[in-house]
Amino acid sequence: MKAVRFHEFGGPGVLRHEDAEQPVPGPGQVRIRVAGTSFNGVDANIRGGNMQGPIPVTLPHTPGIDVAGTVDALGEGVTGPAVGDAVVGFLPMTEDGAAAEYVLAPADVLAAAPTTVPLADAAALPIVGLTAYQALFEHAGLQPGQRVLVNGAGGAVGGYAVQLARAAGAHVIATASPRSADRVRADGASEIVDHTAGDVAAAVPEPVDVVLNLAPVEPEQLAALAGLVRDGGVLVNTTVWMPAPSDEARGVRGIDLFVRSDAAQLAELVARVDRGELRVDVAERVPLAGLADLHARAADGGISGKAVVVPGS
Numbered sequence: 001m002k003a004v005r006f007h008e009f010g011g012p013g014v015l016r017h018e019d020a021e022q023p024v025p026g027p028g029q030v031r032i033r034v035a036g037t038s039f040n041g042v043d044a045n046i047r048g049g050n051m052q053g054p055i056p057v058t059l060p061h062t063p064g065i066d067v068a069g070t071v072d073a074l075g076e077g078v079t080g081p082a083v084g085d086a087v088v089g090f091l092p093m094t095e096d097g098a099a100a101e102y103v104l105a106p107a108d109v110l111a112a113a114p115t116t117v118p119l120a121d122a123a124a125l126p127i128v129g130l131t132a133y134q135a136l137f138e139h140a141g142l143q144p145g146q147r148v149l150v151n152g153a154g155g156a157v158g159g160y161a162v163q164l165a166r167a168a169g170a171h172v173i174a175t176a177s178p179r180s181a182d183r184v185r186a187d188g189a190s191e192i193v194d195h196t197a198g199d200v201a202a203a204v205p206e207p208v209d210v211v212l213n214l215a216p217v218e219p220e221q222l223a224a225l226a227g228l229v230r231d232g233g234v235l236v237n238t239t240v241w242m243p244a245p246s247d248e249a250r251g252v253r254g255i256d257l258f259v260r261s262d263a264a265q266l267a268e269l270v271a272r273v274d275r276g277e278l279r280v281d282v283a284e285r286v287p288l289a290g291l292a293d294l295h296a297r298a299a300d301g302g303i304s305g306k307a308v309v310v311p312g313s
Contacts (some may be wrong), residue, residue: 002311003100004291005060009049012295017288020062023096023104025075030107032087033072036120036285037064037098039294039307040127046093047295054258055093063291064097064309065090067105068113068122078107086113088270090126090261098123099291101311111267116274121282124156124306129269129278131259132160132212135236136168139255140210144169149204151225152214153189154180156281156306157238160269161212162187163278173208175200175215179304183281204228211235213244226252282308 003020025031043063045051071085081087089110091097096104113122136142148165152158153174165172166188174189177196184192193203195215201224211225216239223245226235232251237244244254272278283305286294290309297303 001101002288003062004064004288005062006047007060009047009052009059011048012044012292012299014047015063015292015295017291020100022102025073025078025104027076028078028107029075029104030071030078030081030087030110031073032067032069032089032098032103032105034067034069034098034101034103034311036068036123036308036310038066038123038127038309039286039291039298039303040065041298042093042127043097044295044298057094062096062098062100062103064099064103065093066123066126067091067098067103068119068125069098069103070119072102075107080107081110086119087111088113088122088126088266089263090130090259090266092261099288099309101288109261109263111263111270114270114273114280116276117280120285120308120310121280122270123308124280124282125269125273126261126266127259128156128306129160130262130265131157131238131257132164133265133269134259134262135212135238135257136161136164136210139236139257140212140234142168142170142210145171146209147171147173147206148210148212149173149175149208149225149228150189150212150214151175151195151200151217153184153187153192154304155214157214159183159187159281160278161214162189166190167272167277170210173204187279199224201225201228207233209233213237213239215239216242226254282306284308285310288312
């Protein structure tokens with residue numbers, strides 16, 4: 001089979017489109033014929049060798065944490081997915097990923113794929129959708145009527161966060177550039193702050209119940225965002241290399257989120273997609289052989305929105 005792998009850590013140039021052995025599922029695993037994977041920022045950090053502490057990988061390594069595809073073989077003891085099922089999943093980060101024609105996955109991380117979007121496009125959902133879901137509902141405990149500030153709403157996680165928060169009955173304030181403002185408004189933002197025009201904190205005059213920070217801001221900017229949170233509120237931060245600030249005197253909690261795979265939550269997101277309550281946005285579709293170029297463009301800031309990688313195209 002064809003796969004993209006890196007045999008050493010480094011820049012995008014270490015990614016090789018090459019032949020690899022087709023994997024054989026072990027106990028509890030299934031083999032998936034990949035319809036699509038996607039690019040996530042963590043893929044670049046793993047490739048660069050910056051995550052060997054929390055996410056150690058064995059070389060050569062195939063990136064691609066998201067997967068959408070069709071089950072084509074079962075390992076011993078698998079009783080859930082069946083051969084021929086269309087599935088999506090968030091793969092273990094330390095194992096080979098889905099930038100290949102076939103990939104192995106633990107059966108228990110998979111959910112049935114949505115039926116209302118192309119199967120390859122469903123790869124744009126797992127990691128970013130779960131990040132938004134866990135941030136808002138597990139960590140922030142979002143309730144109807146609350147005010148939520150989504151900082152970095154123009155990105156892939158931000159799009160899902162705005163949609164989910166609005167569906168939960170929250171008043172959503174979203175930061176976005178003029179380039180992404182229309183899309184963020186369509187996602188359901190009640191107010192949009194242009195983060196390119198000045199200080200975000202100064203543009204939000206009333207306190208909020210929840211801040212969801214998805215942007216790589218400076219520490220003083222993150223502290224200013226925490227200052228917007230009402231007493232007893234929450235700031236959830238996904239840029240985990242910079243700890244979320246708390247304010248014990250006011251009861252403001254700062255939470256650092258590192259997303260985890262959760263098949264039940266993913267199934268809930270899929271159900272929302274199929275009911276028309278959650279939109280899957282795909283900015284571009286890239287052939288597997290073009291993954292190194294995609295990584296290079298991402299490093300230069302040349303990607304806007306979610307990119308899906310499609311084997312065989």
